[in-house]
Amino acid sequence: MNDIPGEAVLPDGRGGPHVFVADASAPVLDDGDHHHLARVLRLRDGDPITVGDGAGRWGRAVFRSSDEPELTAEVVVVAEAESTVAVGFALIKGGRPELVVQKLTELGVDRILPLTAERSVVRWDDTKASAQVERFRRVAREAAMQSRRVWLPQIDEVSAPGEVVVAHGLAVAEHGGDPIDGSVRALLVGPEGGWTTDELVDHRTVSLGQTVLRAETAAIVAGTLLTAIRDGRVSPPAGPTA
Amino acid sequence: MNDIPGEAVLPDGRGGPHVFVADASAPVLDDGDHHHLARVLRLRDGDPITVGDGAGRWGRAVFRSSDEPELTAEVVVVAEAESTVAVGFALIKGGRPELVVQKLTELGVDRILPLTAERSVVRWDDTKASAQVERFRRVAREAAMQSRRVWLPQIDEVSAPGEVVVAHGLAVAEHGGDPIDGSVRALLVGPEGGWTTDELVDHRTVSLGQTVLRAETAAIVAGTLLTAIRDGRVSPPAGPTA
Numbered sequence: 001m002n003d004i005p006g007e008a009v010l011p012d013g014r015g016g017p018h019v020f021v022a023d024a025s026a027p028v029l030d031d032g033d034h035h036h037l038a039r040v041l042r043l044r045d046g047d048p049i050t051v052g053d054g055a056g057r058w059g060r061a062v063f064r065s066s067d068e069p070e071l072t073a074e075v076v077v078v079a080e081a082e083s084t085v086a087v088g089f090a091l092i093k094g095g096r097p098e099l100v101v102q103k104l105t106e107l108g109v110d111r112i113l114p115l116t117a118e119r120s121v122v123r124w125d126d127t128k129a130s131a132q133v134e135r136f137r138r139v140a141r142e143a144a145m146q147s148r149r150v151w152l153p154q155i156d157e158v159s160a161p162g163e164v165v166v167a168h169g170l171a172v173a174e175h176g177g178d179p180i181d182g183s184v185r186a187l188l189v190g191p192e193g194g195w196t197t198d199e200l201v202d203h204r205t206v207s208l209g210q211t212v213l214r215a216e217t218a219a220i221v222a223g224t225l226l227t228a229i230r231d232g233r234v235s236p237p238a239g240p241t242a
Numbered sequence: 243m244n245d246i247p248g249e250a251v252l253p254d255g256r257g258g259p260h261v262f263v264a265d266a267s268a269p270v271l272d273d274g275d276h277h278h279l280a281r282v283l284r285l286r287d288g289d290p291i292t293v294g295d296g297a298g299r300w301g302r303a304v305f306r307s308s309d310e311p312e313l314t315a316e317v318v319v320v321a322e323a324e325s326t327v328a329v330g331f332a333l334i335k336g337g338r339p340e341l342v343v344q345k346l347t348e349l350g351v352d353r354i355l356p357l358t359a360e361r362s363v364v365r366w367d368d369t370k371a372s373a374q375v376e377r378f379r380r381v382a383r384e385a386a387m388q389s390r391r392v393w394l395p396q397i398d399e400v401s402a403p404g405e406v407v408v409a410h411g412l413a414v415a416e417h418g419g420d421p422i423d424g425s426v427r428a429l430l431v432g433p434e435g436g437w438t439t440d441e442l443v444d445h446r447t448v449s450l451g452q453t454v455l456r457a458e459t460a461a462i463v464a465g466t467l468l469t470a471i472r473d474g475r476v477s478p479p480a481g482p483t484a
Contacts, residue, residue, distance in 0.1 A: 010452060107463070108453045147454045179475055209475055210252060211350045212389045221349070224466040225476065233421055233451055234467065234476040 010078070011148035015060055016048035017041055018148040020141060024059050025075050027051040028068050033145075038065055048072075054144065054152030078150050085226040086166060088113035088188035089219040091122040091132075091158070100219045101136045105143035105153050107223040108231075112140070113156040113164060113188070118199060120191035120215075129158045161188050161199050170203065173218055177205030181236035182229050189219045252320070253390040257302055258290035259283055260390040262383060266301050267317050269293040270310050275387075280307055290314075296386065296394030320392050327468040328408060328428035330355035331461040333364040333374075333400070342461045343378045347385035347395050349465040350473075354382065355398040355406060355430070360441060362433035362457075371400045403430050403441050412445065415460055419447030423478035424471055431461045 011018050017037060021027040029037070037043045043063045051069060052058030059075040087109050089100050097114065104112050114136060116122070124132065136155050144152050161172065169185030171177075172195055180187075184206055190199070192215050208221050228234045253260050259279060263269040271279070279285045285305045293311060294300030301317035329351050331342050339356065346354050356378060358364070366374065378397050386394050403414065411427030413419075414437060422429075426448055432441070434457050450463050470476045 011454075103459055103462070106453060106455050106459050108451070146456065149453065209350070209470065209473060211348060211391065211469075212253075213348050214388065217345055217348050220345070220462060221466050224463050225470060227453075228451065228467060229476070231451060232479055233449075234471070235479050237474055237477050 010150060011050040011052070011058060015050045016063075017043070018050045018052060018058075018145050020054045020145060020152070021051045022053065024051050024053045024057040025071070027059075027061055027071065037063055050148065052150045054141075054150070056150055058150045083185065083230060084110035085223075085230050086111035086113060086186035087219055087223045087226065088115045088161065088164060088186070090115045090117035090120065090161075090189065090191045090215060091124075092117075092120040092191045092215055093122055095122075096216055097132070097136065098139045100216050101139045101155070102143045103220045104223045105140045105149065106147040107220075108147075108149065108227045109153055109223045110151065111154040111156065111186070112136070113186075114158045115164070115188060116158060116160050117191045118196045119193035124158065133157055161190075161195070161203075162201075164188065171206040172200060172203045173208050173222060174200065174205035175207060177207040179236060180206050180208070180225055180229070184226065187222045187226060189215065189222050191215050252392060253292040253294070253300060257292045258305075259285070260292045260294060260300075260387050262296045262387060262394070263293045264295065266293050266295045266299040267313070269301075269303055269313065279305055292390065294392045296383075296392070298392055300392045325427065325472060326352035327465075327472050328353035328355060329461055329465045329468065330357045330403065330406060330428070330430035332357045332359035332362065332403075332431065332433045332457060333366075334359075334362040334433045334457055335364055337364075338458050339374070339378065340381045342458050343381045343397070344385040345462045346465040347382045347391065348389040349462075350389075350391065350469045351395055351465045352393065353396040353398065353428070354378070355428075356400045357406070357430060358400060358402050359433045360438045361435035366400065375399055403432075403437070403445075404443075406430065413448040414442060414445045415450050415464060416442065416447035417449060417454075419449040421478060422448050422450070422467055422471070426468065429464045429468060431457060431464050433457050 019033050045065050047063045049061050049063050051061050056078040057075055060072045061069040063069055087104050091114055140153050140155055166186040169183055171184045172188045208218055261275050287307050289305045291303050291305050292300055293303050298320040299317055301313050302315050303311040303313045305311055329346050333356055382395050382397055408428040411425055413426045414430045450460055
């Protein structure tokens, strides 16, 4: 839904930097974001920005160096996406999980699930896991602002692959699995050593191609293909199945 | 072409680490690779490896800690790929060009072109540019071993987008361009500020989707989609056009 005739449906970066606020109708910048806009991006009074609540509502505004931004138009309400895609990825020793979260957010993945795996598992206690998830959420927020997303991705708590619950279309990435198709809505990517047989039980397996990918690359490929299929930019070879 | 009945056409990582040598028929490891296999991967006498020349010829061998590896089978000659894909990416200040080269190599991109762009250009003199290209080639070699590629990607010298010569299918990535399709064989990705009008002259433009991507992410997305279309894992929405 788009309340402003002729207005872009989504921020495309031409309307200035994008920043998240609690209420897009009455935007209040937090101190860190205000500092970033004023000091890092060097915005001046009157420069255009877009503000969004990360849940689909956003609008155009102008930056004020000493005050809150002023909206310049009605807030646009974006309709809920028709379908969402999710990517899970195994936390591995020496991995770059922040890179994965950043890239999946930029790509437009709707839900990101950090996973433990039996092979190459990172052993975190609850305190450490909570701190990491908080860190992932900050990374996702920054990446979503940078890429002008109106929806913040959901970042799940750390879980085992067997605990993952999705509405439909769950599959795990595995060498030699089926080709990816439109029925896959949530894809779990394992460590480089692969999933164990126990972890694969009852899961459909999907291949990400013939090359041997690092775990972090496999997660980015999963996000690229799922969002491209969701958005109709490419199709599975046999045509869409969902 | 595959000389050994029942043998895998490509190394898949189950035959041990993959290492590049000058001649796959008479493999001699360089000191750095020997050290890596022995000290980092902790291989022992008799452990399986695969050796390849990076130009399509590879074979299975066993590691010898004090000597050259011994081939365990006839060298397999891999037929030349039917079609190749290329990705160019603009060098930008604060960018992570090594990350881009690593990921494009893992994805199976055949040719990688580091580019200068009018916006956000990195100003390198010839000495610095040569050193960087050498660095990119080392990164690609490591990534190709890690991902068990039998073809090393070609890494071009740094050039301007207008100087790029490809046999066919050249396009530049640009917001609002055509959807990607099978006729695109070489895609040039610009800096976050985009290409200038001059740089776009005479080039077909192709869109990588509606989201605003960092330059490094856009290059990885280009590589993911071009290789997936090349390998028949996905199709453009209207079906293959090449």
